[in-house]
Amino acid sequence: MSGDKPEPAQQAFVRQRWLLPSALVKELDPDGERSGRRPRRTARDWVVDFCCFLLAVLIGLTSAETLLDEDIPKSLATVDQLLGALSCGAVWLRRRWPVGLAVVMVPVSFVSNTAGGAFVVALFTLAVHRPFRYVAWVGGVSLLLNPLFYWLRPDPGTPYLLAVALGLVLTGGVVGWGMFVRSKRQLMLSLRDRARRAETEARLRAEQAQRLAREAIAREMHDVLAHRLTLLSVHAGALEFRPDAPREEIVRAAGVIRESAHEALQDLREIIGVLRAGDPDDAGRPQPTLAALEALVTESREAGMKVTLDQRVTEPAGVPASVGRTAYRIAQEGLTNARKHAPGTEVTLTVTGAPGEGLSVAVRNPVPEGEVPHVPGSGQGLIGLTERATLTGGRLEHGPVADGGFEVRAWLPWG
Template sequence: MSVEYRWLWPSALAADPAGPLPARRSTRDWLVDTVCFVLGMGATVTITHALLYPPDGFVAAGIGSPTWLIWVDAVASGIAAVGLWWRRRFLAPLAVYLALLSFFSPASGITLLIVVFTVAVHRPFAVLGTYVAVVLASSAVFAALMPEIVAGFWQTFAWGAVMAVFAALCGMLVRARRQLIVSWRDRAERAEAEQRLRVAQARVVERTRIAREMHDVLAHRISLLSLHAGALEFRPGAPPEEIAGAAAVVRASAHQALQDLRAVIGVLRTGQSEDEPAPERPQPTLAALAGLAEESRSAGTKVRLDVAVDPAAVPAATARAGYRIVQEGLTNARKHAPGAAVRVTVSGAPDDGLTIEIRNPLPVSVPVAPIPGTGVGLIGLAERALLAGGRLDHGRTGGEFVLTAWLPWQASP
């Protein structure tokens, strides 16, 4: 690109509201380019004919340009009219060519106005203002020098200036409209992208929640399976009745684990909304604590359950979180202190909150084959309690491992 065009060309594509030029013209582009070519070439032919064959009054007055200058103007203006076919791609060279031609050429007037309009559409205002100033200067020189002008300098200059400014204003209006449409399109695309991102994030959150539910549900069942299977392994000589009973418990626990897993996966398939009632499973409430304690007792864990609240009076969300905390607490005790007695206390009142305390003695020795686990059960419980608006603490206290959780309990209005 030559140096003399850099003031007009470098910001073109970046500022063009129509975006990069397409590889092929559309039907609309063909129609517009045809109209522009017809107007530019038609004006060139008409004005050239009028200059070659002026009215009798002009001839009598001795007014007219030399024939050679008229033909030079006609050829130069014809080249400019042909250049309108490529005015979008080569706008800068065409605009500079017409600015120089306008100093002496009456036949290129319409072509010049079309280029002014195009510059206004495809270039920023600073470039347009500079180009219009050059066109106005050339109009002043043209009005002062050309012998065809009989209407006077100011009248001729005023007509040229008004038409140039009008073409520029029309181009600016089209440019503003295109920029507005582009901004609307960008906003719509951003809104769609943000909506897709929100949907993806919601899916990730829901899958994380379901994975946490699967851990809470299955860890309890599988720990029971591990205990009973271990008893069968280390007591191969037990009476047939005990072996049959342990095997029945293993079978029942495995069946129950499959049912829980099927219920959790069902949440993924049905896409349950928040307005629908919560399923009975895999989200049991405090009313199921008795059954939970009985399952642990059948596995050989001594469980003392003290529930000092009415499970039906506890809000559903709080009751579900409380059940999961007790379930994970019992699972944690079986993993790390097998055979130890566990005491579970549930107390509280509306507006005071729900308090859950799980205590078990520290194990005397670590079991040879401890129940495997991921080690994130208590972390998940702490996160669950935090999401519910409560808190969870755990640690060793006086030879015992104590897990304490507090959950908010708002009184019903």
């Protein structure tokens, strides 16, 4: 997850985060980006807009009938109806300019009775697509003009106070309905955003778990194969430097090479099988524990190493499996390094510990005599062991000692 370049899952998350709501987010967020091209209306948008236009026309026609009962000049009635028709046509612009349409409809509806339907639609649209501060200004001005409108143009069939009250209730109902629709849309957007966030985070967690599992398999592959391949390299190097060795030694070295190659291939097959299965806990053979140290030492001795095992562990059966496995890997890597860099020397493997005191592992070898054949190595083994010991809550140190030899020391918790 580090680095300057985001991973594919992160890029997908960013794209989903910013492209999620498209047109609806732009409508709900007036302060957002508006420079881009507005998305086209969907079939549902066309149906809703047509219904709003039809509602404005029906309310306008109903209001036009009341003009016949009012004592106003015919020219003014014509102007009223013309403004109402233009207002109904302007309803189709409610999505593009909701604030501008609502502001314009306030004075238009004050002078034109037939524009009342268009004003209701514009006020509802403003409440749906804009924050409350816009609705408060437009709705507040409308409520202030409402008593004046019915005082100048009273309804012959409705008392003045009742008409004013009905106007107030109608305006409040339209605003409340629009804000309810807005809050519902925002809730749906929030839930959709949370779902996509959760899906992306789950994908990221899965990728991270897979990467950690692959890294664990890689460390396991190094720990297992380095020991086997070092045996191959050492004995092959011995055959190369001593082609005149006795037949018994050549036969024994060839047997060690054959056995080590067979074991390395077997370990490689198992690790690759785990990698293909995608389950790092599904291993073909049991993982080594502290009890396998004696077998490791025996195998090293059969390969020609001089190894002294000093094991003083109280209740060895009570060592946790993870601690015992880590101790085994440390001892295995220490013996492998000693075989590569100090062949022919007597290596001392010391394991001590007790419950509550922890488990100590030390692999020490003296300075080799004579010329040491060069065995290539990556230098990652001790780094991996240090990380492994740290993950278990312990520590690992390595370096030369006073007599010129080399020692790997580790302490692992055993509580």
